[in-house]
Amino acid sequence: MTYPLESEPHAGPRLDDPEYRAAVVDLLGVLAFTELTAFVRLAADAALAPRIGDEAQLAGMAVAEFRHFTLLRDRLAELGADPEQAMQPFVAPVNGFHESTAPADWLEGLVKAYVGDGVGVDFYREVARFLDTETQALVLGVLEDTGHSAFVVTTIREAIAADPRVAGRLALWGRRLMGEMLSQAQRTAAERDALSNLLVGGASGAGMPGFDLAEIGRMFARLTENHTRRMQAMGLSA
Amino acid sequence: MTYPLESEPHAGPRLDDPEYRAAVVDLLGVLAFTELTAFVRLAADAALAPRIGDEAQLAGMAVAEFRHFTLLRDRLAELGADPEQAMQPFVAPVNGFHESTAPADWLEGLVKAYVGDGVGVDFYREVARFLDTETQALVLGVLEDTGHSAFVVTTIREAIAADPRVAGRLALWGRRLMGEMLSQAQRTAAERDALSNLLVGGASGAGMPGFDLAEIGRMFARLTENHTRRMQAMGLSA
Numbered sequence: 001m002t003y004p005l006e007s008e009p010h011a012g013p014r015l016d017d018p019e020y021r022a023a024v025v026d027l028l029g030v031l032a033f034t035e036l037t038a039f040v041r042l043a044a045d046a047a048l049a050p051r052i053g054d055e056a057q058l059a060g061m062a063v064a065e066f067r068h069f070t071l072l073r074d075r076l077a078e079l080g081a082d083p084e085q086a087m088q089p090f091v092a093p094v095n096g097f098h099e100s101t102a103p104a105d106w107l108e109g110l111v112k113a114y115v116g117d118g119v120g121v122d123f124y125r126e127v128a129r130f131l132d133t134e135t136q137a138l139v140l141g142v143l144e145d146t147g148h149s150a151f152v153v154t155t156i157r158e159a160i161a162a163d164p165r166v167a168g169r170l171a172l173w174g175r176r177l178m179g180e181m182l183s184q185a186q187r188t189a190a191e192r193d194a195l196s197n198l199l200v201g202g203a204s205g206a207g208m209p210g211f212d213l214a215e216i217g218r219m220f221a222r223l224t225e226n227h228t229r230r231m232q233a234m235g236l237s238a
Numbered sequence: 239m240t241y242p243l244e245s246e247p248h249a250g251p252r253l254d255d256p257e258y259r260a261a262v263v264d265l266l267g268v269l270a271f272t273e274l275t276a277f278v279r280l281a282a283d284a285a286l287a288p289r290i291g292d293e294a295q296l297a298g299m300a301v302a303e304f305r306h307f308t309l310l311r312d313r314l315a316e317l318g319a320d321p322e323q324a325m326q327p328f329v330a331p332v333n334g335f336h337e338s339t340a341p342a343d344w345l346e347g348l349v350k351a352y353v354g355d356g357v358g359v360d361f362y363r364e365v366a367r368f369l370d371t372e373t374q375a376l377v378l379g380v381l382e383d384t385g386h387s388a389f390v391v392t393t394i395r396e397a398i399a400a401d402p403r404v405a406g407r408l409a410l411w412g413r414r415l416m417g418e419m420l421s422q423a424q425r426t427a428a429e430r431d432a433l434s435n436l437l438v439g440g441a442s443g444a445g446m447p448g449f450d451l452a453e454i455g456r457m458f459a460r461l462t463e464n465h466t467r468r469m470q471a472m473g474l475s476a
Contacts, residue, residue, distance in 0.1 A: 033290065039297055043281030052271065052322045052329065056311070059277055059304055066301050073294070084290045091290065 013132050015079065023198035024135055025079060027127065029086030030094075030188065030195065031139075032072035036087075037094050038116065039065040045109035054106070057151045061113055068142045075138050089192065097184045101177055107159055107166065108173050111234065114152040115177050118230045122223050130198060130210050149230075156234040171236040178227050178238075182220075251370050253317065261436035262373055263317060265365065267324030268332075268426065268433070269377075270310035274325075275332050276354065277303040283347035292344070295389045299351055306380045313376050328426065335422045339415055345397055345404065346411050349472065352390040353415050356468045360461050368436060368448050387468075394472040409474040416465050416476075420458075 013020045042062035049055035076083040103109035121143055128139045160167045189196040200210050211219060231238035251258045280300035287293035314321040341347035359381055366377045398405045427434040437448050449457060469476035 036290070036294060036297060040281050040285045040293065043278050043300065044285065047278045047282065052274070052325050055278065056274060056307070059274060059307075062281065063301055063304050066297055069294070069297075087290050 013130065015132055015134075019194065019197070020132075021079070022194040024131065025076065025081045025086050026089075026192050026195040027131075027198060028072050028076050028079075028081075028135070029083075029088075030090045030192075031124075031142075032069055032076065032083065033087035033090045033094050034120070035065045035069035035072060037098060038120075039063070039069060041098050042109075042113055045103055045106075045113070048103070048106040048109055050106060054155070058109070058113065061117070071138060071142060075135070090188065093184050093188045097180055101180050107156065107170060110152045110155055111170050111174055111236075112177055114149055114156075114234065115174055115227065115230060116181070117149070119178070119181055119223060119227060122226050126219050126222070127199070149233075153233050156236070160235050167236055170234070171231065171238070174227075174231050174234075174236055174238065178224070182223075251368065253370055253372075257432065257435070258370075259317070260432040262369065263314065263319045263324050264327075264430050264433040265369075265436060266310050266314050266317075266319075266373070267321075267326075268328045268430075269362075269380075270307055270314065270321065271325035271328045271332050272358070273303045273307035273310060275336060276358075277301070277307060279336050280347075280351055283341055283344075283351070286341070286344040286347055288344060292393070296347070296351065299355070309376060309380060313373070327430065331422050331426045335418055339418050345394065345408060348390045348393055349408050349412055349474075350415055352387055352394075352472065353412055353465065353468065354419070355387070357416070357419055357461060357465060360464050364457050364460070365437070387471075391471050394474070398473045405474060408472070409469065409476070412465075412469050412472075412474055412476065416462070420461075 015021050015024065039062050042058055042065060046055045046058040046062065049058060073083045076086050101112060103112050124139050124143050128136050128143075131139060156170065160170075189199065198210055200213070200216060228238035253259050253262065277300050280296055280303060284293045284296040284300065287296060311321045314324050339350060341350050362377050362381050366374050366381075369377060394408065398408075427437065435448070438451070438454060466476035
């Protein structure tokens with residue numbers, strides 16, 4: 001393990017630090033597999049669309065996720081990691097999440113796309129500040145590419161206007177999605193030392209970047225606040 | 239209906255000819271919806287992949303189809319047509335094709351991707367020569383973007399090497415796919431006057447471009463010959 005030189009005390013994390021590097025490979029691995037899976041699931045949900053234009057919209061969201069996947073995979077390869085190997089530890093939890101949250105219809109699929117994308121964007125933004133400059137640029141670049149949310153918000157609001165009973169069912173669905181995401185994320189982090197060291201590096205005192213414990217609590221508060229805001233935007237109580 | 243000026247006897251079809259224009263809108267409509275649906279189905283089949291790398295490969299093939307879709311849709315809009323309306327007549331036959339050919343497993347999904355993509359490319363090439371210069375450039379541009387076939391050929395050959403019984407089942411499957419494609423195409427063309435006039439314009443004597451009847455027979459012969467070649471490339475009898 002290497003340390004920053006004394007002359008550059010705030011040089012930030014360095015990829016030639018093997019502990020930091022392992023954490024970044026883990027992080028890019030989980031993000032890459034999450035994006036690949038989001039692509040496949042969103043694209044499949046597009047088949048539920050009632051109109052061709054809707055199908056094309058959801059397909060477009062899926063394709064954006066695939067672009068993110070390729071960026072993350074290529075970065076893993078650049079770092080000398082085997083992308084498949086880096087993603088492998090996250091196959092079971094990510095697939096488990098999707099199996100326990102298969103949308104029953106088109107509207108549930110849309111809410112899942114919007115809620116999942118939103119939490120993903122928030123998490124990317126939170127974690128970006130602990131990354132080395134290059135990895136940070138990649139993660140922030142992925143963020144810029146999102147933003148099909150107006151379509152989802154409009155469609156859900158229209159569906160509720162047409163049949164107000166829809167709101168209760170979709171509100172429950174949104175809460176279940178958020179709960180499943182948080183519990184899967186927690187379980188995954190608990191099993192991956194390098195990854196959780198990156199996130200709670202400040203707490204471990206090991207010279208790694210990351211949140212301290214109070215900050216982790218605040219991060220979760222921010223994630224759930226933003227989730228609540230998104231649910232409200234769709235006309236749903238969170 | 240306008241005719242080429244005498245001074246330019248071989249000027250080719252013109253978009254200000256309403257009959258030709260209607261045929262092009264029909265053609266772009268069926269191609270666009272075929273690509274959108276191919277995207278959705280291929281992406282969903284990617285979930286059947288045994289390995290992450292395989293999943294990413296099939297996902298990449300799907301994304302190429304989505305790019306084609308957006309090119310075709312944008313061209314429809316450029317021509318002043320409503321893309322959704324142009325695609326609508328083809329929803330039932332294209333979805334019907336996919337419902338009657340849902341792959342039972344990963345290998346069937348791969349063969350379908352390869353066979354479908356191959357026949358699509360052949361058909362684009364056949365029809366391109368009857369199009370005005372701009373539409374032709376678009377259709378030929380879509381063609382350039384394909385070519386993930388090496389991956390499929392290798393994977394199918396490996397699967398047959400590992401278990402030779404696979405070959406018989408997949409050969410039957412490939413024949414069924416080709417049969418379903420031809421019969422759906424025939425039924426669709428029979429219902430769409432403008433479209434079939436474009437393809438058999440030479441036979442109608444109405445001044446439209448297109449094949450004469452003997453040439454249609456030869457086109458089908460070429461499509462099935464190329465299909466046979468692709469089946470053989472995978473190690474399958476056609």
